[in-house]
Amino acid sequence: MKMQDLSGKVAVITGASSGIGQATARLLVAEGVHVVLVARRRDRLTALADELGEAATVVEADVAAPAQVKALFDQVRARFGGLDLLFNNAGIGINAAFEDSTQEDWKTMIDVNLYGVLNCTHEAIALLRGRPGAMISSVSSVGGRYGVQNWSVYSATKYAVVGFHDALRKELGPDHIRVSVIEPGAVWTEFGQNVSEAMKERREKLDALRAEDVAQALVYAFAQPPNVLVEEILLRPVLQVAP
Amino acid sequence: MDNKIKGKVVVITGASSGLGEATARHLSAQGATVVLGARRLERIETLAGELASNGGKSLAVQTDVTDREQVTGLVGAAIATFGRVDVMLNNAGLMPHSPLDRLKVDDWDRMIDVNIKGVLYGIAAALPHMVAQRSGHIISVSSVAGHKVRPGSIVYSATKHAVRVISEGLRQEVKPYGLRTTVISPGAVDTELPDSITEPDIAENTRKFYDIAISPASFARAVAYAIGQPDDVDINEILFRPTLQEY
Numbered sequence: 001m002k003m004q005d006l007s008g009k010v011a012v013i014t015g016a017s018s019g020i021g022q023a024t025a026r027l028l029v030a031e032g033v034h035v036v037l038v039a040r041r042r043d044r045l046t047a048l049a050d051e052l053g054e055a056a057t058v059v060e061a062d063v064a065a066p067a068q069v070k071a072l073f074d075q076v077r078a079r080f081g082g083l084d085l086l087f088n089n090a091g092i093g094i095n096a097a098f099e100d101s102t103q104e105d106w107k108t109m110i111d112v113n114l115y116g117v118l119n120c121t122h123e124a125i126a127l128l129r130g131r132p133g134a135m136i137s138s139v140s141s142v143g144g145r146y147g148v149q150n151w152s153v154y155s156a157t158k159y160a161v162v163g164f165h166d167a168l169r170k171e172l173g174p175d176h177i178r179v180s181v182i183e184p185g186a187v188w189t190e191f192g193q194n195v196s197e198a199m200k201e202r203r204e205k206l207d208a209l210r211a212e213d214v215a216q217a218l219v220y221a222f223a224q225p226p227n228v229l230v231e232e233i234l235l236r237p238v239l240q241v242a243p
Numbered sequence: 244m245d246n247k248i249k250g251k252v253v254v255i256t257g258a259s260s261g262l263g264e265a266t267a268r269h270l271s272a273q274g275a276t277v278v279l280g281a282r283r284l285e286r287i288e289t290l291a292g293e294l295a296s297n298g299g300k301s302l303a304v305q306t307d308v309t310d311r312e313q314v315t316g317l318v319g320a321a322i323a324t325f326g327r328v329d330v331m332l333n334n335a336g337l338m339p340h341s342p343l344d345r346l347k348v349d350d351w352d353r354m355i356d357v358n359i360k361g362v363l364y365g366i367a368a369a370l371p372h373m374v375a376q377r378s379g380h381i382i383s384v385s386s387v388a389g390h391k392v393r394p395g396s397i398v399y400s401a402t403k404h405a406v407r408v409i410s411e412g413l414r415q416e417v418k419p420y421g422l423r424t425t426v427i428s429p430g431a432v433d434t435e436l437p438d439s440i441t442e443p444d445i446a447e448n449t450r451k452f453y454d455i456a457i458s459p460a461s462f463a464r465a466v467a468y469a470i471g472q473p474d475d476v477d478i479n480e481i482l483f484r485p486t487l488q489e490y
C-alpha cells in the first residue's frame with residue numbers, strides 16, 4: 001500500500017523563495033520530482049536551485065502580473081510539454097485593524113493571494129490535462145475558515161481561494177484534474193508583515209508548525225493514486241486552539 | 244521521516260470490514276499494535292490471526308459501539324494487555340439512507356446510536372487514559388455528507404455533521420493535555436456501507452453511485468498520514484473523495 005511513485009513528475013511552486021514553498025521544493029525533489037521554482041527574488045531562487053541541482057529550474061515571476069505568469073507557463077510548456085502539479089503557495093498577509101488599513105495593502109493581498117492563484121491556475125489547466133494524477137493545490141489558511149481580527153482582508157482572500165477551489169474541483173474532476181487546498185494554522189515562516197511582537201510571541205508559545213510540516217501535507221495529497229482526491233487538509237500546531 | 248506509527252497502540256471500532264479492516268492491516272504492517280473492536284467476533288479474530296502471522300501484535304474484542312460498557316471494555320482490554328492507548332479510531336458507522344417521509348425511524352435510531360453515540364462512547368472510554376498519559380490521538384470518521392446535505396440522506400448527514408462538531412469541540416477542549424484530534428471525511432469508498440440500506444430502490448441507486456468508489460486503502464493512508472506526523476503537528480481535518488465524485 002505504498003504511495004505513488006512521483007519520480008519524473010513536474011511541479012510548479014510559487015512563492016518558492018522561502019518558507020513553505022522552499023520546504024516543499026526540497027521534499028518533492030527528494031521524491032524525484034522536477035521543480036520549477038517561482039518567486040520575485042531571483043537570488044533566493046538561485047541559491048535554492050544550486051542546492052537542489054538538476055532537479056530544479058528557476059523562473060523569476062510575480063504571480064500577480066499576468067504577462068509574467070504567461071511567460072512562466074510558456075516556458076514550462078516548451079521545456080516539459082506538460083505539468084503534473086501546480087502548487088499555488090505564494091501569499092502575503094499584512095496585519096492591521098481594518099479601520100487603519102490602506103487600499104494599497106488590500107490591493108497587494110488581493111493581487112497575490114487571489115489574482116496570483118487565478119493567473120497561475122488559468123494558464124496551468126491546459127498543461128495539466130491528460131497527465132495522470134495531475135493536481136492543483138493551493139495554500140489557504142485557517143484564516144480561510146475563520147475570520148481573525150486584524151487579518152480581515154487576508155481572511156477575505158483566503159475565503160475566496162476556498163470558494164474558488166470548491167467550484168473548480170467540480171469543473172475539473174471529470175477531466176481527472178484534482179483540486180486540493182491546504183489550510184495551515186500558525187507556521188514559522190517569513191509570512192506576515194507588520195506582525196506585532198505579541199504575535200511573534202504567540203507563534204513561539206504555540207510551538208508553530210514548521211514549513212516542512214505543511215510541505216508534508218502537500219506531498220501526502222499529491223502522492224495519492226489519481227482516483228483519490230484529497231480535497232482539504234486542515235492542520236495546526238497541537239497547542240493552537242483559536243481560530 | 245521517522246516512523247511515528249511503530250509501537251503505537253491503536254484501538255479501532257468497526258474493524259471487521261471496510262475502512263477499519265484496511266486501516267488495521269496498514270497500521271499493523273507499519274508496526275502498530277492494533278486492538279480490533281466489532282460485533283462480528285469471528286471476522287476480527289480471523290483478522291488478528293492474519294496480522295499475527297505477519298508478525299503484528301493485535302487483540303480482538305467483540306464490541307457493539309452502541310453499548311457503552313462494551314466500548315469501555317474494548318479500551319480497557321487495550322490498557323490491560325498493552326499498557327496504554329495511543330490512538331482511538333472511532334470508525335464504526337452505518338448508512339441506511341431513505342427519504343424522511345418513508346418514516347424508517349428504526350434506521351434513524353440505529354444511525355444516531357452507532358454514528359453519534361458510538362463516537363461519544365469511544366471518546367468516553369479513551370479520554371481519561373489519554374488525559375492521564377498527557378498524550379493521545381482521537382480520530383473520528385465523518386463523511387462528505389458531514390459537510391453538506393442531500394435529499395434521501397438527511398439523518399446520516401446529520402450524524403456526520405455531529406461527528407465533525409464533536410471532533411472540533413473536543414480539539415478545543417483537550418489542548419491543555421497535548422492531545423491530537425482528527426476528523427476524516429471520506430467520499431464514496433468501496434465498503435459494506437451501502438449494504439446497510441434497508442430500502443431496495445435506494446440501495447440500488449446508491450450502489451450505482453458507488454461505481455466510482457475508491458479503495459478503503461485510501462482511508463488507511465489518511466489515518467497513517469495523520470498518526471505519522473510529528474507529535475506537535477495536529478492534522479485536524481482531512482476531506483477526500485474519488486476524483487470523479489462531484490457531490
